[in-house]
Amino acid sequence: MIQYPAWQTLHPAPYELGESPFWHPQEQLLYWVDISGKKILRAQCDGGALQAWDMPSEPGCIAPVLGGGLVVALRHGVFRARTWGGVLDPVVELPYDPATVRANDGKCDALGRFWVGTIDEPKASHAAALFSIDARQSGTASVKRQAGGALTGNGLAWAPDNCTVYWADTPDHTVHTWDYSLDANTLSAHRTFLQFAPKPAGWAFQDDSYQGRPDGAAVDVAGNYWVSMFEGARVCQFAPNSALLSQHAVPAQCPTMPCFGGPDLKTLFITTARHGRSPAELALYPESGCVFSMRVDIAGLAVSFYCTA
Numbered sequence: 001m002i003q004y005p006a007w008q009t010l011h012p013a014p015y016e017l018g019e020s021p022f023w024h025p026q027e028q029l030l031y032w033v034d035i036s037g038k039k040i041l042r043a044q045c046d047g048g049a050l051q052a053w054d055m056p057s058e059p060g061c062i063a064p065v066l067g068g069g070l071v072v073a074l075r076h077g078v079f080r081a082r083t084w085g086g087v088l089d090p091v092v093e094l095p096y097d098p099a100t101v102r103a104n105d106g107k108c109d110a111l112g113r114f115w116v117g118t119i120d121e122p123k124a125s126h127a128a129a130l131f132s133i134d135a136r137q138s139g140t141a142s143v144k145r146q147a148g149g150a151l152t153g154n155g156l157a158w159a160p161d162n163c164t165v166y167w168a169d170t171p172d173h174t175v176h177t178w179d180y181s182l183d184a185n186t187l188s189a190h191r192t193f194l195q196f197a198p199k200p201a202g203w204a205f206q207d208d209s210y211q212g213r214p215d216g217a218a219v220d221v222a223g224n225y226w227v228s229m230f231e232g233a234r235v236c237q238f239a240p241n242s243a244l245l246s247q248h249a250v251p252a253q254c255p256t257m258p259c260f261g262g263p264d265l266k267t268l269f270i271t272t273a274r275h276g277r278s279p280a281e282l283a284l285y286p287e288s289g290c291v292f293s294m295r296v297d298i299a300g301l302a303v304s305f306y307c308t309a
Contacts, residue, residue, distance in 0.1 A: 007251055007292040010269070011043055011050045014289030018271030019105065019216065020061040021291065022303040023261025030261055031070075032291060033059040035104075036275045040072065042084070045262060045269075045293065053085050060103030063114055066305040073103035073116045078133060078141075080308070092141045094118070094131055101127050105154045105216050105257065110162050110182060112136060112307025115146070117153025123171060128153045130167055132185060138309040146187055147176070155217040155227055159240065160301060166193060166225060168214040173198055175214050175227065193225070193242055205231070205253050205281045216257020216271070220298045228255035228270060233285075235270055252288040253281050260300020261293075268300070269293045 016036035023030055024042075031042045035058045043050040057075040065071055069082040071091065076098050079088040094103070096118055106116035113132045120127040129148035135141035147167060155168025155175050165180040165187060175194040178187035196211055203210050212232015219225055223240045228250075235258055236247045252272035261267050274282060274289035282288055 006248065006294045008294065009251075009287055010045065010291040010293055012287075012290070013050065014274055014287060015039070015041065016275040016289060017256070017273045018289060018291060019256050020059075020107075021257055021259040021261075021269050021271050022063065022107070023259060023265070023267075023269070024064055025302060028263070030259075030269055030291070031062060031064075032271050033062055035060060040070070043291075045267065051084070056088075057098075058102055060118075061106035061116060063106070063108045063306050064303060066112060066307050071108075071114050071306040073106055073114070075102040078103075078114065078116065080306075091135060092133055092143055094133075094143060095145070096127065096129070104128075104152060105156055107156055108304040108306050109158060109185075110304050111185075112305060113185065114306050115156055117150075117156055117167065119152045120150070123151050126151055128169070130156070134185070135306070135308045144185065147178075154215050157217045157219045157225060158301075159219060159223050160221055161223075164240075166217060166219075168217065168227070170213050170215055170230060173213045175217075175225075194227075194238060196229075199231070203231075205278070205284075208233070215255065218258045218260055218268075218300055220260065220296075220300045221265075222298050224298065226258050226268070226300075228257055230254050230256065230273075235268075248294070251292060252285045252290070253277065254288065259303070260296075265299040265302060266296055267293050268296045 015034035021032035040053045077093045078091040104119040128150040130146045150169040152170040162182040168175040173196040177193040179189040212229030215228040215230040217227040237245045254273040
């Protein structure tokens, strides 16, 4: 087994498809989901007790709610849970066919709207899209389609000044960016932020010439974009001008999403996947599916909370 001294394992129990981690500042807990395992998880960062909550369908992403609880994007709709393990109250159904599309990467913007990207599971019609859900007014939550034409929506993040939004299409190996108006909730001036080389034909996991493809992401206080490179066994840090600043090998072939946490927000957590990976790969990376952490020099942005009327 390869050694990675910079990384600590949060908990020894691996899960199938870790995603959507966030650090809860009041509870001092890390939350994340196991999409394939249909669970929401939370744990202390010092190796303390881990709690798992079974979901009725795949949870693509979660976010904390101002006033308590979670907002959860499941395959068949968006729900609010007022307490851990409590009732899932319907918020809204998103305009897609859950037989072929499900919720994936997402998080809240600085004003408390919940943004949810989706995944086109057959990878046949570019049906994945990005939606924002605004529940700050009384009555039914409003849904706005922000972007689309993708296969797997990932890599959602905002710059510290909230004037730029990032969104990735993982199979296309592309990270997109737009100018963003936080108050108007509008995107403009689309451009490509990062374009990675495609996966080589016949690639095997031992071939480290493949850099991977962009999965989940987070932004630090300096505006740098940290992105997990699925099948690339690394997380990369890019400057706002797209320059590569650093890359860090991860103890799993398939890192899925980073977030910043700990009391000073200088602990980088990263979720990983083991679902569908080969026995040979799992023998080399036996902790695939675990959450890892390492200390970094620049603090990350704190999680934004979902706001309701």
